[in-house]
Structure formats: C-alpha cells, structure tokens
Amino acid sequence: MPAPGQVQFQQRMRFKAILKRRCPRCLRGQVFASAFRMRRNCGVCDRRFERQEPGYFVGALYFAYGLAVLLGAPPAACLWWHGFSMGVNALVITGELIILSPWIFQYSRILFLHLDQLFDPT
Numbered sequence: 001m002p003a004p005g006q007v008q009f010q011q012r013m014r015f016k017a018i019l020k021r022r023c024p025r026c027l028r029g030q031v032f033a034s035a036f037r038m039r040r041n042c043g044v045c046d047r048r049f050e051r052q053e054p055g056y057f058v059g060a061l062y063f064a065y066g067l068a069v070l071l072g073a074p075p076a077a078c079l080w081w082h083g084f085s086m087g088v089n090a091l092v093i094t095g096e097l098i099i100l101s102p103w104i105f106q107y108s109r110i111l112f113l114h115l116d117q118l119f120d121p122t
C-alpha cells in the first residue's frame, strides 16, 4: 500500500496530466494530434487509446454533457438574472458551446480515458 504522500503526488500528477490532455497510463504522451483528431497510440508508452470495443467512447458523452452544463449554466443564469429573453439566452449559450466544442470534446474523452484507466489499468 503506497504512503499517503505518494498517493497525493500521484493524484497531483494525474490532475496535471488531465489538464494537459496527456496519456492516462504514462501521464506524458499526447492524446490528441489536432482539435478533433486523437492519436491511435501513446507516443511514449504505446497504450492504445481506443479499446477494441464498439462504442468505446460513448461513456465520454456523459462527461461532455456535464462539461456543457458546467460551462453553459453560469452565463445562462447571468443572462436570465439580467432580464434577457429565453431566445437571446439560447442563442448566446448555443454560440458559446459551439465555440467551446473542441475543448469539450477533448476533455470529455480525456476524463473518460483517465476514469477507464483507474478501473481497468490493462
């Protein structure tokens, strides 16, 4: 069993790897080649990012939904608070989420990959 200080260090390293969108196994290799294109394998540890299961990344949709709500709710509440109509509110939030879609796409997959790595480290 690892020491408490070591666990905190590992959690900090994983958190940094998530923020930098790095490989869930080695925490160093880049996962994305461009905004909407993932690499097939990690360049450092050769971990295959998409497992051999159909619809592997469907679970990432839950993270994408959560991120969209986290990013869309505060401005929506602010616009509602200032008396803007629901049409304006929907237009602003839709535009915001379209602009942020590469970010949401990447982080939803990164979060899913890291969660999957914790439950199934093979």
Ligand SMILES: [Zn+2]
Residues within 6 Å of the ligand: 023, 024, 025, 026, 027, 028, 029, 042, 043, 044, 045, 046, 047
């Ligand atoms: Zn790796």
